[in-house]
Amino acid sequence: MPALADILQQGRAVRGHRPWPRAIVAPDVWTSVGERLAAGQLTLLGLWGEADCVHLALLDETRAKIGVVSLPCPDGRFPSVGRHHPPAIRPERTIRDLFGLEPVGAPDARPWLDHGRWPLRQPLGPRLPALGPLPYRFLPAEGESLHQIPVGPVHAGIIEPGHFRFTAGGETVVRLEERLGYVHKGIEGLMAGADLGRAAQLAGRTSGDSTVAYALAFARAAEAALGIEPPSRAVWLRALMAELERLANHFGDIGAICNDASFALMHAHCGVLRERVLRAADACFGHRLMRDRVVPGGVTADLDAAGGAALRPLVAELRRLFAALVELYDNTASLQDRTVASGILKPELARRFGAGGFVGRASGRDFDARRAPGYAPYDALHFHVPVREDGDVNARVWIRIGEVGQSLSLVEQIVDGLPDGPLSVRPAGAGEPREGLALVEGFRGDILAWLRLGADGTVARCHLRDPSWFQWPLLEAAIEGNIVADFPLCNKSFNCSYSGHDL
Amino acid sequence: MRKHLLQGLIRKPLTEAAPTADDAALTELAASLERAARRRLGRSLSIRAVDAGSCNGCELEIHALNNAFYDLERFGLRFVASPRHADVLLVTGPVTHNMREALERTWRATPDPKWVVAVGDCARDGGLFAGSYAVAGGVSAVVPVDLHIAGCPPSPLQLLKGLLALVEPPGKARPTEAKAG
Numbered sequence: 001m002p003a004l005a006d007i008l009q010q011g012r013a014v015r016g017h018r019p020w021p022r023a024i025v026a027p028d029v030w031t032s033v034g035e036r037l038a039a040g041q042l043t044l045l046g047l048w049g050e051a052d053c054v055h056l057a058l059l060d061e062t063r064a065k066i067g068v069v070s071l072p073c074p075d076g077r078f079p080s081v082g083r084h085h086p087p088a089i090r091p092e093r094t095i096r097d098l099f100g101l102e103p104v105g106a107p108d109a110r111p112w113l114d115h116g117r118w119p120l121r122q123p124l125g126p127r128l129p130a131l132g133p134l135p136y137r138f139l140p141a142e143g144e145s146l147h148q149i150p151v152g153p154v155h156a157g158i159i160e161p162g163h164f165r166f167t168a169g170g171e172t173v174v175r176l177e178e179r180l181g182y183v184h185k186g187i188e189g190l191m192a193g194a195d196l197g198r199a200a201q202l203a204g205r206t207s208g209d210s211t212v213a214y215a216l217a218f219a220r221a222a223e224a225a226l227g228i229e230p231p232s233r234a235v236w237l238r239a240l241m242a243e244l245e246r247l248a249n250h251f252g253d254i255g256a257i258c259n260d261a262s263f264a265l266m267h268a269h270c271g272v273l274r275e276r277v278l279r280a281a282d283a284c285f286g287h288r289l290m291r292d293r294v295v296p297g298g299v300t301a302d303l304d305a306a307g308g309a310a311l312r313p314l315v316a317e318l319r320r321l322f323a324a325l326v327e328l329y330d331n332t333a334s335l336q337d338r339t340v341a342s343g344i345l346k347p348e349l350a351r352r353f354g355a356g357g358f359v360g361r362a363s364g365r366d367f368d369a370r371r372a373p374g375y376a377p378y379d380a381l382h383f384h385v386p387v388r389e390d391g392d393v394n395a396r397v398w399i400r401i402g403e404v405g406q407s408l409s410l411v412e413q414i415v416d417g418l419p420d421g422p423l424s425v426r427p428a429g430a431g432e433p434r435e436g437l438a439l440v441e442g443f444r445g446d447i448l449a450w451l452r453l454g455a456d457g458t459v460a461r462c463h464l465r466d467p468s469w470f471q472w473p474l475l476e477a478a479i480e481g482n483i484v485a486d487f488p489l490c491n492k493s494f495n496c497s498y499s500g501h502d503l
Numbered sequence: 504m505r506k507h508l509l510q511g512l513i514r515k516p517l518t519e520a521a522p523t524a525d526d527a528a529l530t531e532l533a534a535s536l537e538r539a540a541r542r543r544l545g546r547s548l549s550i551r552a553v554d555a556g557s558c559n560g561c562e563l564e565i566h567a568l569n570n571a572f573y574d575l576e577r578f579g580l581r582f583v584a585s586p587r588h589a590d591v592l593l594v595t596g597p598v599t600h601n602m603r604e605a606l607e608r609t610w611r612a613t614p615d616p617k618w619v620v621a622v623g624d625c626a627r628d629g630g631l632f633a634g635s636y637a638v639a640g641g642v643s644a645v646v647p648v649d650l651h652i653a654g655c656p657p658s659p660l661q662l663l664k665g666l667l668a669l670v671e672p673p674g675k676a677r678p679t680e681a682k683a684g
Contacts, residue, residue, distance in 0.1 A: 117600040123636045153605045156584035158552040158565050161602060182601045183556045186637035201631055208560025208656065252566075265507060271570035272517060278567070288658060289560060328504060499558045502601075 004042065004060040004067045007033060011069060017435040018224040022055075022068035030071045031079045033058065038084040043354040044470070045439070046448045047081060047088050048463040049095035051125050054078050055463075057437065057448060059354065064372040068437065068450070073101050080106035087353045087470055098188070099125035110136065113181035113502060124189055141167035141175040149484065153182045160498035164487075171483040176476045184502040191451075191462040196222060196296050196427055199459045203449070204291055206464050207500030212238075212245040213442030214464065214500075215294035217449035220375065221462075222296040225436030225453050226427055233421040234298035235376045240414045241281070241290045241299075242442075243407040247318070248277040249443040250400045250407070253495050257397055258329065260488040261338035269325050273318055280314050283307060298424025308415050315408050326401055339394040343490030345478040347389060353474055356445025356467040358399040359494055363391035369441040381413050391478075393493040429457030442467065444497060466500030517571040521578070524671040525664035528650055546670045547579035551589035551613065555606045555642065556632075557596030560656040561623040565593065567659040568666075580666055586612040591669065594646070595622045597629040598639045610646045618649040618669065623656050630655070 011023030025033075033056060036042045045057035045066065053072045059065070071078050080103035082089035092103040093112035100122035114121065116133035146169050153161035163179040187206055191199050203218035204211045216238055223230060230238075255270025278288040284307035285293050293301045329335065345355075347364035355365055368385040370378040386402030388395040435452045445467025452460045475494045479487055552565055568575040575581065583589050586609045598606055610619070621642040624630040628641040642648050652665035 113601075115601045117603065118636055119600070120636060153602065154553055154586075154609050158554075158562050158582060160554050160557070160559055160562065161605065182605070183554070183596070183599055184601055184637050185556060185558075185597060185599055185632045186635035187632075189637070190632065190635050198631075205558040205560070205631060205655075208558040208563060211558075211560065252563075265504065268571060269507070271567075272572070275567060275570050275572050282658075289563070289656070291560070291655065324507070328507060332504060497559065 003063060004058055004065045007036075007058075007069065008067050014070070014435070016225075016433060017068070017437070018227065020066040020068065020437055022070060022435065022437075025069045025071060027071060027079055030056070030069065030081075033069055034079070034081040034084040034088070037081065037088070040352065044081075044085065044087050045354065045446075046450065046463065046465040047091035047095070048450070048465070049099040049101050049124075050461055051099060054095060054101060055450070056081065057450065057465075061367065066373060066437070066439065076100060077102045077104050079104055082106050082108070087473065090469065090473065098123060100128070101125065113184045115181060123186065124192075136179065138165045138177050138179075139175070143169060143174065145169060146174060162498050166484060166487070168484055171485070173479050173482055173484055173487070176479045176487075178472055178476060180472065180498065181502050183499045185499075187503045188461075188463060191459050194459050196453075196457060196459070199451075199462060200295050201292060203462075203464060204294075206503060207466060207497040208289065209249055209497070210245065210442040210444060210447065210500065211289050211291045212241045212294055213440055213447050214449075215292070216242060217438050217440035217442075217447045217464070218451070218462070219294055219296045220438035220440060221436040221449040221451050222427060222453065223436070224438060225434040225451060226296075226430050226457075227434075228297065228425055228427055230298040230425060231422045232377070232419045234423050236414055236418050237299045237301075237303060237423070238294050239377050239381070240303065240411060240418075241285065241293060242440075243410045243414070244277055244281050245290065246407045246443040247404060247411070248274050248281070250404050251277065251322075253492070254325075254329075254397060254400050254404075256495075257339070257393065257489065257492045258335060260492045261335055263332065263335045266325060266329060266335075269321070273321060273325075276314065276318065280311060283310060295424065297427040298422070300423070302423055303415075303418065308418065311411060311415050315412050319405075319408055322404060329397065329401075336394065338486070338489060339397060339493075340392060342393045342486050343478040343482055343493060345391040345474055347391060349474055349477055350391070353470040355470050355474055356441075357443070357471070358396050358403070358445075359467075359471045359474065360445065361385065361387045362395035362399045364389045367446070369439045369446040373439060375440070377414070377417075380417070381410055383410055393489055396493040427457070429453070429455065431455055433460065444468065444495065444500075445471065464500075464503065466497050466503075468496035468498075468501040472496045472501060518574045518577070519572055522660055522664050522667065524667040525652075525661070528652065528665045528668035548590045548669055549581060549583040549588050550591045550593050550666075551583055551586045551609070552593045552595070553586075553606060553609050555594050555596045555602045555626075555645075556599035556638065557623065557625060561595035561626075564656045564659050564662060565595070565622065568662055573659045573663055575663070575666075578667060578670060580670065586610075587614065589613050590617055592617065592619045592646075593622055594619060594642045594648075595626055597625040597632040597635075598642055598645045599637055600639050601637070603639050603645055606642075606645055619646055620650045620652060620665065620669075621648045622652050622662065624653055625655075627651055627653065
């Protein structure tokens with residue numbers, strides 16, 4: 001089995017792409033990569049376009065290597081990867097919608113993000129006149145007494161918009177098809193030409209619950225491109241913010257999953273823990289969600305002595321309160337009756353889609369970007385990555401429970417080991433075009449950020465890939481055979497991002 | 504579970520004292536919220552949240568209004584699942600072109616009298632996303648807005664202050680408000 005390095009050697013290496021290599025390849029190499037993805041030899045990290053070319057970010061999991069292959073598309077076409085490897089289907093539909101590049105042989109010719117509502121078509125490519133809304137044909141499901149249930153885009157709760165088309169036989173879901181793109185804001189379009197400051201703000205508003213993780217991914221990509229190192233105090237403070245963000249989201253999710261099984265007590269208690277974390281974040285960094293605190297070059301907020309001193313007792317308190325809630329979850333049979341064996345995601349599917357976060361780790365995929373490829377300061381910290389094989393709602397709850405324990409320990413380690421020093425270095429333009437790539441572990445999974453900076457340091461092109469791209473399709477598979485009433489439960493246990501996906 | 508329930512009975516509640524209604528919000532509302540309508544609704548409003556394109560940051564803080572610290576329902580304000588049950592639409596986000604029709608239909612499904620509260624900096628004018636090919640603009644570009652709560656995202660306390668302006672008895676807090684009736 002040839003390594004990723006061999007594939008990259010078949011192409012022409014691109015100078016100024018950091019920290020991992022990028023190579024421009026011929027169509028036959030591009031196609032062979034698609035076949036290798038399908039064979040499970042490589043994992044798809046991202047697939048995105050530009051006006052005249054397409055890029056594939058690849059992970060060789062056994063060797064922990066990352067690389068990008070690019071294919072120029074002078075005639076506006078490229079061989080479909082989705083033809084071999086289903087996780088590429090939605091990214092390819094997106095490339096067609098945004099850039100007008102045609103994936104030849106693609107199994108699904110329908111638009112994805114473009115609902116025919118924009119004032120133009122292919123907005124980042126040839127910018128053609130709009131055709132107006134066209135009917136969207138959902139995939140068929142045939143059988144006796146089947147009925148359809150359309151849900152959304154406006155949902156009953158306080159959640160993001162998206163459309164779910166259920167086909168059910170009685171109570172049982174026989175097919176779920178998602179239609180997303182409702183919150184497409186054109187972030188990649190707004191990024192083009194933005195200076196680093198504005199682009200970092202946009203990155204931090206890609207998915208509100210992961211504002212630290214996105215800002216961190218963007219900053220790391222920009223720093224890699226420019227070849228600058230943020231000061232070590234900034235690196236540690238970033239990790240502190242990232243772990244606080246993970247804690248707040250996991251507390252919220254665990255409560256919300258139980259709430260969708262009508263166990264409101266857990267929701268109320270977890271809501272209190274989440275609020276405590278957000279208030280601590282506000283006290284330490286001046287913003288509850290820590291938005292705009294991570295910037296290229298460092299951080300904009302320091303942790304003073306009082307903040308550090310307040311975090312230690314908070315961690316102890318959270319640990320004590322959460323232990324009682326975990327016991328409550330574990331000992332409530334009526335709750336477990338809903339979560340155990342519901343919404344099972346098979347390990348083979350999680351692996352094929354390269355599913356990150358608790359979705360992947362609850363189905364046997366032992367991957368965490370903090371550990372491999374890894375980034376500072378996690379190499380200096382102790383944590384383990386919980387993994388299970390059972391893949392049901394219950395497993396996704398337990399992965400979160402395990403990660404809460406790890407993040408609490410990480411917060412303590414960071415507060416104890418926080419080095420002194422400056423908070424940022426000034427990111428200066430390199431005087432030539434540069435490219436950078438970063439992979440950062442958000443609470444939901446690994447976030448990929450790729451960018452090209454112009455000689456003046458402004459963003460020429462930036463692509464941000466949410467973990468949800470490779471989790472949303474799996475929800476369709478996990479819900480099959482479950483009852484319609486368990487969909488909110490299964491959906492919440494995945495908690496995919498709409499905004500991060502729609503971009 | 505009994506232990507948790509018992510503790511809930513004997514411990515002091517976490518719920519915090521109510522903030523006063525936001526002055527700016529009261530002024531903004533004076534023009535749109537008629538005294539008669541307030542009397543009819545009393546201190547009870549049903550709220551329907553609509554994400555029209557937000558990054559989800561505002562939703563997180565709207566959610567927090569229901570936690571034990573803020574306990575929105577003690578003010579007679581509650582979230583409902585259908586616009587047909589709602590008095591108030593709480594709209595977040597820059598309105599994307601892809602959500603425009605859904606927002607319009609939700610607004611039409613809400614019975615009169617109704618108010619629209621735009622939440623967050625993006626909801627005012629599109630915020631950071633203004634000018635994008637995919638964004639129609641702020642909420643007022645699509646439906647009439649009665650009250651705006653600023654912030655990125657507004658904190659639960661800012662949200663609470665803004666929403667309390669909706670149920671604040673007229674005349675009590677602002678005697679100059681008589682002109683609105």
